[in-house]
Amino acid sequence: MPMTPDIVIIGSGMGGSTLAAGLVGSGAKVLILEKGQQLPDTPETRDPRAIFQRGFFRPKEVWYDAADGSTFNPGNYYYVGGNSKFYGAVLIRYRAEDFAAMEHEGGVSPAWPIAYDVIEPWYSRAEQLYRVRGALGEDPTEPYHSQPYAFPPVPDEPALAEVRARLKQQGLHPASLPLGVDHEAWLRRAKTPWDAFPDTRSGKMDAETCGLAAALKDPDITIETGADVVRLVAGAGGRIEKIVYRKDGELRELAPKLVVLSAGAVKSAALLLASKDERHPNGLANSSDVVGRYFMNHNSTAMIAVDPRFRNDAIHQKTFGFNDFYLSDGKGGRPLGNMQLLGRVSGPVMKAGAPRAPEWALSLLARHAVDFLAMNEDLPDPESRIRVDGEKVVLQWKRSNMAAHQKLIDVMKERFRAAGFPIVLTKPFDRRTPSHQCGTIRFGSDPAQAALDTDCRAFDHRNLFVVDASFLPTSAAVNPALTIAAQALRTADHIRRTELAS
Numbered sequence: 001m002p003m004t005p006d007i008v009i010i011g012s013g014m015g016g017s018t019l020a021a022g023l024v025g026s027g028a029k030v031l032i033l034e035k036g037q038q039l040p041d042t043p044e045t046r047d048p049r050a051i052f053q054r055g056f057f058r059p060k061e062v063w064y065d066a067a068d069g070s071t072f073n074p075g076n077y078y079y080v081g082g083n084s085k086f087y088g089a090v091l092i093r094y095r096a097e098d099f100a101a102m103e104h105e106g107g108v109s110p111a112w113p114i115a116y117d118v119i120e121p122w123y124s125r126a127e128q129l130y131r132v133r134g135a136l137g138e139d140p141t142e143p144y145h146s147q148p149y150a151f152p153p154v155p156d157e158p159a160l161a162e163v164r165a166r167l168k169q170q171g172l173h174p175a176s177l178p179l180g181v182d183h184e185a186w187l188r189r190a191k192t193p194w195d196a197f198p199d200t201r202s203g204k205m206d207a208e209t210c211g212l213a214a215a216l217k218d219p220d221i222t223i224e225t226g227a228d229v230v231r232l233v234a235g236a237g238g239r240i241e242k243i244v245y246r247k248d249g250e251l252r253e254l255a256p257k258l259v260v261l262s263a264g265a266v267k268s269a270a271l272l273l274a275s276k277d278e279r280h281p282n283g284l285a286n287s288s289d290v291v292g293r294y295f296m297n298h299n300s301t302a303m304i305a306v307d308p309r310f311r312n313d314a315i316h317q318k319t320f321g322f323n324d325f326y327l328s329d330g331k332g333g334r335p336l337g338n339m340q341l342l343g344r345v346s347g348p349v350m351k352a353g354a355p356r357a358p359e360w361a362l363s364l365l366a367r368h369a370v371d372f373l374a375m376n377e378d379l380p381d382p383e384s385r386i387r388v389d390g391e392k393v394v395l396q397w398k399r400s401n402m403a404a405h406q407k408l409i410d411v412m413k414e415r416f417r418a419a420g421f422p423i424v425l426t427k428p429f430d431r432r433t434p435s436h437q438c439g440t441i442r443f444g445s446d447p448a449q450a451a452l453d454t455d456c457r458a459f460d461h462r463n464l465f466v467v468d469a470s471f472l473p474t475s476a477a478v479n480p481a482l483t484i485a486a487q488a489l490r491t492a493d494h495i496r497r498t499e500l501a502s
Contacts, residue, residue, distance in 0.1 A: 013082025016262030017211030022492025036078035066396035081208030106401030134178030180205030195343025305421035337376025
């Protein structure tokens with residue numbers, strides 16, 4: 001491990017590991033600091049009762065609700081690879097329209113400081129790095145791709161092929177989800193879904209198995225686990241001079257040339273706020289007062305469509321979605337959102353949300369049901385934010401655009417019933433499920449309105465970059481992982497050209 005690295009990356013999730021992959025061969029000495037350890041391959045990794053009912057992998061920490069001071073256990077994970085170890089592996093692009101201002105039921109989603117065409121080549125590179133399986137031409141909202149997907153799509157299981165056909169008969173356009181998973185390898189390990197099941201390097205294309213694995217082939221790039229960064233120290237000239245982290249119970253320091261922050265939208269913002277000093281009383285990178293603000297978290301509801309005549313014997317299920325209501329309500333009105341299959345919701349999974357129900361009854365219900373996720377955009381609001389109080393993380397999440405979310409649910413209830421599913425059950429996701437948290441260190445072209453420039457460099461500290469979901473100025477209504485990876489590759493290219501070229 002280099003004792004004086006050129007670049008230190010804080011966090012090995014989708015942003016940090018992908019940026020490290022983009023620095024391969026640059027000649028820079030790169031050290032990744034990761035709070036967690038590598039996820040061990042234990043029986044619990046494929047045990048739905050351990051994962052969903054007992055919370056075996058959930059972190060032993062609490063956050064605070066600003067509304068009433070109550071505490072909750074967040075669904076943030078600290079392992080090599082970050083939250084991507086548990087993700088559903090949906091690696092979908094924002095729609096081209098998401099980069100322009102878009103009017104929603106609950107307000108306006110502002111335009112990005114860059115156009116879709118600027119990030120498009122990096123989307124393609126990210127799809128190749130993460131070996132995405134998908135198909136072009138099925139989704140009318142699909143934006144331009146300069147390269148095809150690396151692999152053909154994951155096929156529907158027979159029960160899901162029937163559901164896809166039923167939805168097509170209703171005039172919808174179900175399209176194969178772009179997935180970062182080798183489903184055959186995954187199922188060889190155990191016959192389970194991959195959505196929310198942790199990956200122990202057994203088929204899911206996550207930040208560890210793709211981004212980090214590619215990075216660590218370079219001997220100049222290393223990772224140190226069990227390294228909990230507690231503070232950044234800025235010098236009189238504004239540069240980040242030191243990283244202070246805790247390892248094995250003792251504090252250690254590093255003084256790299258560049259610092260890349262990628263600890264997650266909540267923890268990255270919390271670190272900057274907690275690093276305040278006399279020159280930066282509002283926290284680092286925060287002369288604009290936006291750090292911690294504009295917190296977004298997709299509005300998400302599980303929809304379980306039931307047909308007593310239908311038998312769902314699928315194992316993984318998460319293979320298609322549709323965007324018929326993404327750009328409008330289908331009648332020329334405002335956008336509603338995205339629909340996609342959830343990973344198979346079995347009886348043991350259902351019981352986590354209905355603890356008093358007998359598991360056998362829930363399993364019976366699950367055999368005749370198909371499970372979807374209804375998701376729409378949470379609009380940026382400066383009063384939706386995270387704060388720090390000492391070591392406490394305080395979340396003040398102001399939900400937005402919920403009228404559109406309810407319309408999406410209502411429309412889909414009608415469509416599911418018309419497709420032969422007379423019973424539709426719904427379960428909203430709560431604050432314990434951070435559904436794509438983002439926006440807390442937004443990028444932009446105006447330093448009065450953003451903390452980062454369009455290359456994700458901090459306006460206030462020219463040797464600080466932030467490449468996790470914090471930079472996102474809008475949440476759109478699709479999974480953000482691929483957008484994070486694409487921007488991380490774009491930022492890595494910028495660092496190579498401007499910081500390492502000499």
